[in-house]
Amino acid sequence: MRILVVEDDRDVAGFVVRGLKETGHVVEHAENGRDGLFMAASENFDAIVLDRMLPGGIDGLKILETLRAQKNAVPVMILSALADVDERVKGLKAGGDDYLTKPFAFAELLARVEALGRRGKAEATQTKLVVEDLELDLLSRQVRRAGQKIDLQPREFRLLEYLMRHAGQVVTRTMLLEGVWDYHFDPQTNVIDVHVSRLRQKVDKPFPVPLIHTVRYAGYMLRAEGAV
């Protein structure tokens, strides 16, 4: 993916840029609002990581509003120390696709940016998700693996659906909480792990090859054997 990082703090920017490059992305970096706006408007990116408070008279939200006013639909992840619910709402209203507050774990940022970058390409009218021998039918709400029917609770079905839609990508616990349960706070207890482990019991355990993998320090990934 080609990613633009607009961030004025050298350390944070260096950390993000290096991390993204290491995971195989092409990264451009802008240090202030003016350069950020110029680059975002004149070049094509798959995703933009945008700090809110920037020097140079143009802050993150202004960049975002300008881009959206020009009908530029590039996925934007806002990265900000402003963590209030109202600030988050403000960021999303201005056209942000996701909002991550500082401080953050790089794994979280990476997982979310990759999810954003691919979202644009996902077919909207899919009725069936398939990974290896696992099939999930969105219309009949049935799950089969190797032709065998698997009975899932409604919530387990949605959890599996989320993992399959993000197949091959890291999905963090926070993303699952937000995407499957619509919870926007950290429940401290390992509730997500328990749900995933129950899903594994049904989807992976009876079969020789596991599909749901735990990614250390990050979260989970559903992927076909051999694929990375």
Added chain:
Amino acid sequence: MIETGLFRSAGFRFGLVYAILLTISAAALAMFLWWFTAGLLDRQTASAIRADAQGLIERFDEGGIEGLVGTIEDRLAANVDDDAIYLLVDSNMNRIAGNLDTWPSIVDKPGEWRQFQVRRTGMRSLALVYRYELPDGYHLLVGRDVQVRVQLGNLLTDALIWAVAIVLAMATAGAVIVRSLFRRTVANVSATAAAIAAGDFAQRVKVSGRGDEFDQLAEVINDMLDRIGRLMDGVRQVSNAIAHDLRTPITRARARLEEAARNAHSNADLHAAIDRATIDLDGIVAVFQALLRIAEIEAGSRRASFRRVDIVTAVEGVADLYGAVAEEKGVTLAVTHPQRLEINGDAALIQQAVANLVDNAVKFSPEHGAVNVSATMEGRRIRMTVTDQGPGIPEEDRSRATERFYRGDAARGTPGSGLGLALVQAVAYLHGGVLRLEDAKPGLRAVLDLAPAEEVDG
């Protein structure tokens, strides 16, 4: 502070208005009284003189000068009060009849009232007369002795003037009293405010106990001060807690990093130390976020985004999220609720409050214990209870359990920041509700009491 410049003082203005109103009403009353007493006497005298003169002129028309003279003498003789005054003169001003010796020089033209001093039967007196012209050059003077009436009138007038003067004096005194009352009341509030501004936050506006408007004002101000006091205590508590409870993990993380930098013998050691320190820092960040969220809730700004929220949806969602965890622990999580229970509120916060309560209950439940979550309508309130069979909280600690960073003895061995119940309490307050912790014997029952949507709307 009270402004002492006379015209800039609100107390003075109130006093002045009081004095002016009182004086105007007293003067109006005095004039009314005068009109119906002294004024009435004057008007009666004048009409009596007119009627008298009318009769005499008719006699003159019928019986000529002799008839008139006879009538005057008859009337004088019949006048028991001895207050009638007549004088009939010819064209040369020579007296023909009547009880005055000479024509008074002051009565120089007809058609006007005249009042003058006369000497009658050796006594000085006051006469009110009217002059009439008769045919053949005769002049007729008809009048009354008004000495007594004038005296009475003067007496009345004097009394009324004095009354007005006394009222004026009383108004002034009253104005001074009103002003000082006003100043004293304002000074009460003002002195309290000044003391608080100077740092003595324990001061409160004195309440007189009369329950009047000033008492109501004082109570409102005191309530406001209490609320500010609570918020300030909260801030103080948080800063103390931050100093105490965050120093520990920060110190730990720092020590680990420094230790690793100095003594790590292998890359693996170094990585392990860094990972541990990162986990510590994440914990610190989580505590910060929880603290900020509580502060945000307590500030009340979320109220602007209140809308209808179904408690049942929140309860079911949380039960769904924690059901798996409970099952894993062998804890049964039972939920009872009606179809819908709506409040006016913030869905995310309600969700989080319910989640915190259920999280606690599951966390402290013994193996094979039961956690009961119920949402019901109790009278005009919505009651949500979460009951567990865990160790509970001893009664003496229950009031402190909702303080930030409070961790009961039973919680020592479990993960957590001690902010969960503080957040639930803040959410309850924000929604005009209360959080109560009760003894479920055994275990803890957390009761969240909320107002249903209609009530909050009204």
